[in-house]
Amino acid sequence: xxxxxxxxSLINLFWGSLAFLFFTNEASAQVLKPGFEKSEYIEVLKMxxxxxxxxxxxxxxxxxxFKLAYRSQVTGLDNRWDxxxxxxxxxxxxxxxxxxxxxxxxxxxxxxMIPAQGTIKLNNDIEVDYLLSDNPRAAVHSGxxxxxAFLMQTILPKIDSCYKAGYRDFIITGHSQGGAISFLITSxxxxxxxxxxxxxxxxFKTYSSAAPKPGNLYYAYDYESLTQNGYAFNVVNSAxxxxxxxxxxxxxxxFNPLNPFRNASETIKKQKFPVRTAMKIAYRKLDRHPRKAVxxxxxxxxxxxxxMAAKVHPELQIxxxxxxxxxxxxxxxxxxxxxxxxxxxxxxxxxxIFIHHMTTPYLYLLEKLQD
Numbered sequence: 236x237x238x239x240x241x242x243x244s245l246i247n248l249f250w251g252s253l254a255f256l257f258f259t260n261e262a263s264a265q266v267l268k269p270g271f272e273k274s275e276y277i278e279v280l281k282m283x284x285x286x287x288x289x290x291x292x293x294x295x296x297x298x299x300x301f302k303l304a305y306r307s308q309v310t311g312l313d314n315r316w317d318x319x320x321x322x323x324x325x326x327x328x329x330x331x332x333x334x335x336x337x338x339x340x341x342x343x344x345x346x347x348m349i350p351a352q353g354t355i356k357l358n359n360d361i362e363v364d365y366l367l368s369d370n371p372r373a374a375v376h377s378g379x380x381x382x383x384a385f386l387m388q389t390i391l392p393k394i395d396s397c398y399k400a401g402y403r404d405f406i407i408t409g410h411s412q413g414g415a416i417s418f419l420i421t422s423x424x425x426x427x428x429x430x431x432x433x434x435x436x437x438x439f440k441t442y443s444s445a446a447p448k449p450g451n452l453y454y455a456y457d458y459e460s461l462t463q464n465g466y467a468f469n470v471v472n473s474a475x476x477x478x479x480x481x482x483x484x485x486x487x488x489x490f491n492p493l494n495p496f497r498n499a500s501e502t503i504k505k506q507k508f509p510v511r512t513a514m515k516i517a518y519r520k521l522d523r524h525p526r527k528a529v530x531x532x533x534x535x536x537x538x539x540x541x542x543m544a545a546k547v548h549p550e551l552q553i554x555x556x557x558x559x560x561x562x563x564x565x566x567x568x569x570x571x572x573x574x575x576x577x578x579x580x581x582x583x584x585x586x587x588i589f590i591h592h593m594t595t596p597y598l599y600l601l602e603k604l605q606d
Contacts, residue, residue, distance in 0.1 A: 266323045267404040267440045269465030271569055273601060275406070276470060279442045280594050280601075282319055282329040283410035301327055305393060311385030312342035312378060312544065314416070318393055326402045328390060330409035330416045338547055343412060343447075345378030345544060346481045347537025348557040351422075351454050355384045356552035363387070366430075367422040367450075368457035374557035375419060375450035376481065377537065379412070381544070381553065383419040390420065398434060407441045410594060411477060414446025414469075418458060418565055425461045441467040441566075445592055447480045448562040452489065455565040462566065469566035472600055474573035474583065474591040484532065484560040486525040532560040571600035 267275075284296040285303070298319060304326075305318035313336045319327040333339050351373035352366045363384045367375055394405065407424070409417040421441045427433045441462065446469060449458075458467075471478040487494075533556045545551060573581075573591070581596050590596070 265404060265438060266325050267406070267438050267466070271468050273604065276442050276444075276601065277598065279327065279329065279406060279408040280410065280444065280598060282317065282327060282408065283332065283413070283444065283594050286317070286329075286331045307386070307389045310388070311382045312547065313339040314342075314382045314386055316386055316390065320402070324402050325404040325406065326397045327406040327408060328420070330386065330413035330420065332409065332411035332413040339412070341540060341543055342378035342382055344536055345381070345540045347377050347533045347540075348374035348451060348559055349377050349380060349554045350557055351375045351450060351457070353554035355381060355554075356550065357384060358548070358550040361388070365423060366426045367419055368454050369426070370453045370457050373450060373454040373457055374559050375454055376415065377553060377556070379415045379419055379449060381551070382416050383423060386416070386420065387423060394424070394433070394437070398437065403436055404438050405440070407439060408444065409446070410444040411446070411592065414443040415449050417441055417443045418446065418449040421467060422458055422461065439466060443469045443566060445471065445475055445477055445597065447477055448483070448564055450563070450565065451559050451561045452563040455563040458565050459567070467566055468569050469564070470569045470571065470597070472571045472573060472591050472597055474577070474581070474596070476588070477592050478564070481562050482560070483562040484525050484528045486529060486561070487522055489559055489561040529558065529560045571597060571604060573600065
């Protein structure tokens, strides 16, 4: 090897080593790690505490590691979100829950499902293409998807500005209604990232808190596939009724294509009388009532509720309702288990139906959760 070649080799080795050290340091600078962290969840619960006009939270506690950097304008169906930042360059997107305003409750009852991908027209000037699942059978809650579409108009620009300021770690969170929306926002940004529309080096970590069910089983499958790397958690108090909503109605159409129900009529015909007659009557009753319930879902929690929402946003247009109401619990669930001692502190009686839904009992049970 001559001197010139040797010198070039040393230079290449130097720059290669420097690049290796740079990228290693960049990787090690990541703050958010996979796995449920009690300290992180306590911080996001305190963010929910700090939403002063949400009726289910106290106004006393604020996060220790984060400070409020931005509060969005109220938009959609009385929706808002906060941006919190820490000295460790972590940004948190905290989505407000249900407020006392009627339109906020209307959003919860706008529960007929729409496809998990499509276009929402917010007004005559803004149409939003959304992709929350690439499974054509996935469907999501109409009201919370509309809320997500409005909120993303300010969330995406803030993610971009934070990224330019050096932030690579983002927490997405919300309590109650905000928790339901946090599922959908997580799906939205992760699919954008998957499609190369959000930088690949951003780490998103989600803490959905006291959240209702956001969509059907096929949406849940997609969400759980996207987030199975340990960066998304659904935290519920076992005494809280809100995560049990919306009501789920399962029909034979909600199963995967290969199932025993698709040929049920033919199977029943092969049976001998009177078994054949008895099975036919039983199957029709079992099949008819859930289908009628789904039809009523679309009628009352879709068309009727949509007319009320149109009074607030007369130019709003959403995709046609899906023929499903099979709501499913979604994501990796962290159960805060309410035992006998818990019920002595938070009795399961009285007129306050939200006693188990507030952040105070969630914090109480969190302290008892084993690491």
